[in-house]
Amino acid sequence: MSKTHVTTTINGEPTEYLCEASQSMLDVLRDELDLTGTKEGCGSGDCGACSIIVDDRLVCACLMLGAEAEGRRVLTIEGMSHGDKLHPLQQKFIEMAALQCGVCTPGMLIAAKALLDRNPNPSETEVRFGLAGNLCRCTGYDKIVRAVLDVAAEQRETTR
Amino acid sequence: MSEQRRYKWVGTRQNRPDGADKVTGRARFGADFNLPGELVGKVLRSPHAHAVIKSIDVSKAAALPGVKAVVTGADFPEQPDQLLPAGEMQVNLRDVTRNVMAKEKALYEGHAIAAVAATTAAVAQEALSLIKVDYEVLPHVIDVQEAMKDGAPILHPHMRTDGVKPAPEKASNIAKRLEFNKGDAAAGFGKADIVIEREFTTQPVHQGYIEPHAALASAAEDGQVQLWTTTQGHFQVRGFCCRLLNLETSQLRVTPSEIGGGFGGKTVVYLEPVAIRLSQKAGKPVKMVMSREEVFRASGPTSGGWVKVKMGAKKDGTIVAADITVALQAGAFAGSPVGPSCMCSMACYDVENIHVVGYDVVSNRPKVAAYRAPGAPISAWAVESVVDMVAQELNIDPIDLRLKNAAKQGTKTHYGPTFGVIGMVETLEAAKASPHYKSKVKPGYARGVAAGFWFNVGADSSAAAHVGEDGSVTIISGNPDIGGSRASLALMAAEELGIDYKKVRPIVADTASIGFNFVTGGSRVTFATGLAVVNATRDMIGQLKQRAAKLWEVDVDAVVWEDGEARPSSTNVGKFEPLSLAKLAASASRTGGPINGHAQLNAQGAGPGFGVHIVDLKVDPDTGICTIDRYTAVQDVGTAIHPSYVEGQLQGGAAQGIGWALNEEYIYDAKGRLLNPGFLDYRMPVASDLPMIETVLVEVPNPAHPYGVRGVGEVPIIPPMAAIGSAIARATGVRMVDLPISPPRLSAALDAATPRMAAE
């Protein structure tokens, strides 16, 4: 069995690993790197629980090979906060009860970050379509959408 | 609302104690646990809907390098064919063991036939392909009405319909017949000015939790077993596993992971006994995780059903009689929620003459599991649709019609009991007064309304409260936190203690670290475990007062606990500086040792809940697509301990009901194989499908709870289907009777109603 050697950057840290050619990025993160914050809900790109950001693009880790990360920059939920400071989305999700069971939350936060990074002033409809790839079965999305809109409004306020 | 301010913490929106863990990826869910040297377990599942298992040859699989254990049904001891307590559940263990691992027959596609444990997933997968099963494929039956017919393929030759006198001699797929009666329905219809009769169906729908089932078992050579699993009730898992594997409960320690949704679907065992058995045979830890496909094929959806409703009313809107028949699919083994379905059907209404018959029917589908208010949404879909038809026919506002017939204190139900204090009228009035209902319906849109009822449950809970050396407090209970219960328990403890919420740390303990707790289910945790936490906290406060009394050398009755400190009850006691929790904790060792409180109880008096939902939607007549524009859920919630999470329950339940109404269904091919075992074609609502879901919390405190708590999680899934169906009927003139109201189905119904268009 000859494995592929990958040199990449994960959450800002230079990282190396060996993976099998057919091994998904999700399995690499969870099984090889112990980054279990990225969740598997379906393994087919239909739930978004494994959302990560690769070179500034939102992707499902289950739809990417570990080998493809060579030379890329990968952001997972474990890299979303800075030191002891939560990302504003993380803080707002807690404050506004935008999670119940919490298993979709890492993917939802990563997707929300990707959305706001590109569109700091989204409408409710844009937020809903921007997060349509992330299934949540607990909340009915109401508090999630409100939290994202709230963060966007606050960030516009602070950058003004 | 003003009453709420009686409390400092209860009713406030504090950050949940597990919030930071859950937004940073730290929280460990079922599949996130690992042990050194663990093996990967995988299950071989039946490709047939119904087949005799003539033989299983595992020799090649067992011989594959890397395979450490193989199990089949023969590895699980036979169980008695009778209802027995397992934990606090009544289950037929003969069926449970067969659902975990088939014995003589495969009863549905996806039924577990064998399992392997191997060093890698790839080896385990290859081993499955080497297991040779000799099947004799039998005719199968999927549909509930088909399964009830004479001549239908019989799943269990020993099954005779229970509840029929004299007891039938012939085998049947009808496991049980139930009948409820109040008054004389036939005579009641004679008094009616209008009588409406319709038949309705629903398809099985899955709970759809995002986290698949997962378990990690480690069985030691001395017989002791540890298990980590994602479940709504680790004590139930312990009970089931011990029964199925002949273990003593003290030998099995179950630690619950964080749980990624359950909605009732994680109250039974699937992987857990298999992982333990594999671990016992392999002598190594075994981890098993279901794929999404396995979740759909092999874990419990809720029943699909067939419901016939005949309802009579007078011109003034008085409903005078109802005759209802409910047949629910149980899946491959008996035990659908047909009882609650029958009982809830007319529970919202005070009607003189009610007759309800229910059937529990087996067919070649996965065994149903609980799903939010089990059974109630199915009968409510039918009954509430017919109530709306009565309102339409008599040209009465649908809320007014319901107010006219609403159940209230003193209403005798058709299933026996007389209601005490309930909130149906208040809920209807709140719905009528809501900004949504008061608003005009936008042109092109239509409005639908429906109601729902659920009993709620209490049951067994244990809790402990420990004071730390610095005066901060740990609250220990044994219910997995599925939607913010740590926060609500901590709020009640902080309220009792009069200390800052942040000084209270709630912990979910494993089965060895706290007394028995019934499942996190039936919306019981904030009520029943909340009661245990309050009692444990009060027990602890009693001790704190005793310590203060000792220090002051006064009688304990002379000490009161206020705002987090012991104070003399009056100036007569003497002049003492109040003793804070921190001070009492610091001196604990010198005043009698650690200060802890405990409570255990079987909580009774869970107050029933009522909900009314309002929906505005439009229908695209060309495509049959419904667009929901506005949605409001109104519910009698007792006291909202943490209003955000109460709102969340209403919103989440409504969203699930909307999915049930519009798109979710199990689709089978002619061979009884599930065609849509994935999130792509099992269409749960996505964010862009829904509007904001407004909530109105009607707070009618439950007298049986110190803070007036009432379960809130069940009711909100009951009204959406009929509310949506009624809005569609009002938008298009077509009353849909089959769920889901998917675009092809609605389009066909619209075309059938306008033959000209169909001919085009």
Add this chain to the structure above:
Amino acid sequence: MMEAQYRAPGSVDEAVALMAGAGGKGRVLAGGTDLLVQMRAGMVAPGLIVDVKRIAEMTAISQIAGAWRVGAAVTGAEIHDHAGLKKAWPGVVEAINLIGSKQVQGRASAGGNLCNASPAADSVPALVAAGAIATVQGPNGRREVPVEQIPAGPGKTSLKPGEIVVSFTLPARPAGSGDAYLRLIPRTEMDIAVVGCGVNLTMKDGTCTAARVALGAVAPTVLLVEGAAKALVGSKLDDKAIEAAAAACRAACKPIDDKRGTIVYRTKIAGVLLKRAVAIAAERARSN
């Protein structure tokens, strides 16, 4: 069990050579949004995975004499962000952007969507309506193929062994042109098209002078519906002409009953979407 190999070549020539060397066991990885799902389900077990996302030609968008060339591995998200392409071919861009979620858009490509050969592929009816030409390279060199000739049936293409779709060319067309793509799904996102319809029109002085219409998910392959185009060309896109085009679409349907829709429903919706897509394309044509 054969463990796969992974290669990420830097040129098309290299990729073609790798595929040739894999002896039929090679699979091209563009976005991977279909391939990885199929690998996981055990439907395919490639011996060699050839990742084409490091090939410049396959990941670039360029304009040459009014025509647009889009690399077959360009992701939906990149196409979404390309203002020039969006302005010229809004229907094609919308169609590609309808493939899956934002997450899938971050990976999925039109080349992958075409080569996966699903009759319900969203980008394909729009590309067919656009008259897009695929540039294909294989062991015997390059050739140009109209997109509609590539799908051969569900999961099957007319590509010869070892051939790779390198890019698409969207032709230059006269002023007064516009395109549109609409699909019907039960939800608002995250679904496979029950029916898809691409329309590409050229209008002059209120009269339709050229039209191409394509339908997805109503037959084993995406259909170019010439009858519908004929009904539109020469008309002022009056109700009668549009109804005739819708009738041609319905007549062209050879759908199946499946978990996503019925024969009756798909046939009806083909006509509905045609009307709506024509209206959008015509509006775009008028303002171009």
Add this chain to the structure above:
Amino acid sequence: MARVILTYSFAKQFADGQTEIELPGRTVRQLIRALEARFPALEGHLEGDIAVVIDGVVHQNALLEEVAEDSEVAFIPPIGGG
């Protein structure tokens, strides 16, 4: 005397069709014993898979609960929940 209520089918099957029965008893257990004395066919069917509603309050498992002189005690199918 407490008023004991059985569901219709349960009464038909085990209690000669009587759905409402006045019985002496100060606890649920005493009522069950009294019921079983009157309807021997009921024996064993009231302590297992059943919920007990005492004056409108649902008890999942009731045995020693006290009932008042004029209490209404209904035996109904068990209730779970999601």
